[in-house]
Amino acid sequence: MRKIASTLVLSLTLILGLFTTNVYADSTAVAQEETATSNESVAAAVETPAQEIEGGNEPTFTQTLKKYFIDGDVRFMIWVLACLILGIATAIERIIYLSLSNVNNAKILQQIEEALGTSGIEGAKEVCRNTRGPVASIFYDGLERSDEGIEQVEKAVIAGGSVQMGLLEKGVSWISLFIALAPMLGFMGTVIGMIQAFDSIAEAGGIEASAMAGSIKMALITTVAGLVVAMILQVFYNIIIAKIDNIVNQMENASNSFIKIVQNNIG
Numbered sequence: 155m156r157k158i159a160s161t162l163v164l165s166l167t168l169i170l171g172l173f174t175t176n177v178y179a180d181s182t183a184v185a186q187e188e189t190a191t192s193n194e195s196v197a198a199a200v201e202t203p204a205q206e207i208e209g210g211n212e213p214t215f216t217q218t219l220k221k222y223f224i225d226g227d228v229r230f231m232i233w234v235l236a237c238l239i240l241g242i243a244t245a246i247e248r249i250i251y252l253s254l255s256n257v258n259n260a261k262i263l264q265q266i267e268e269a270l271g272t273s274g275i276e277g278a279k280e281v282c283r284n285t286r287g288p289v290a291s292i293f294y295d296g297l298e299r300s301d302e303g304i305e306q307v308e309k310a311v312i313a314g315g316s317v318q319m320g321l322l323e324k325g326v327s328w329i330s331l332f333i334a335l336a337p338m339l340g341f342m343g344t345v346i347g348m349i350q351a352f353d354s355i356a357e358a359g360g361i362e363a364s365a366m367a368g369s370i371k372m373a374l375i376t377t378v379a380g381l382v383v384a385m386i387l388q389v390f391y392n393i394i395i396a397k398i399d400n401i402v403n404q405m406e407n408a409s410n411s412f413i414k415i416v417q418n419n420i421g
Contacts, residue, residue: 230343230376234336238383241332244325245390252322252397257287259408263415266293270419275300288318288401289408296412304417311409318405322398329394333387340380347373 213221262285269277275297282294295314299306351370 230339230346230372231379233339234376234379234383237332237336237339238386241329241336241383241387242390244328244332245387245394248325248329248394249390249397252394252401255287255322256397256401256404257285257289259289259404262290262293263408263411266412267415267419270415288322289405291318292405292409293412296416300416304413307416308413311413315405315409319402322401326391326394326398329387329391333384333391336383336387337377337380340376340378340383343376343380344373347371347376 262281265281265285266278269281273280279294279297282290282297292311292314296307296311299310347370351373
């Protein structure tokens, strides 16, 4: 699982690096285009045929996304994007781990009961060792204490369940952090953008729409980006929590059945 998680994080980090490189390249190109004279821009607009404007020269989704990323100021947007990538990487790792942890508990219980009847405790342990998932680990902890009586088996199962709960919830707090952090970063960009807008007003000595437009646009884009990232990660977070709750319920039911099986065989 660690190898899978490392591969996912590395892949997403490379994507982030490539995207950032393209964004900086595009931002440089935008800066160079802004140095052109207004007369040339007007002439180009006048000479553009109406059919070309109405034709299929609309920007693609990727181009539009890059444009908004640049307009929102790369210095702020890159951190919002980092929250998205790291949050999704963590969420995917958790979903894979939880999916692999969800096994057929009824089948395991049947195998353990048969092993106890034929091979004894060691046979049941072997079944647990050959079965993946938290339930098998809990059963193994209980079987380790089977020679001390059923009460010790119950305590071992409870303690093992607490450990497995911690493993299931590992990394979920990071997703919660990214959900909270992304809007905060967006709001910080909003506040800084508004400060820049008022600075422009102060320098101009009056309210000029052209002086304020860029700063206000940056403020709104960073806010939207932070909220969108938070909403995406919230969906993943809820999926993970639902999976954890389902596995925990299965663990509790299987543990109760396991205690009865052990009691009948060692009682």
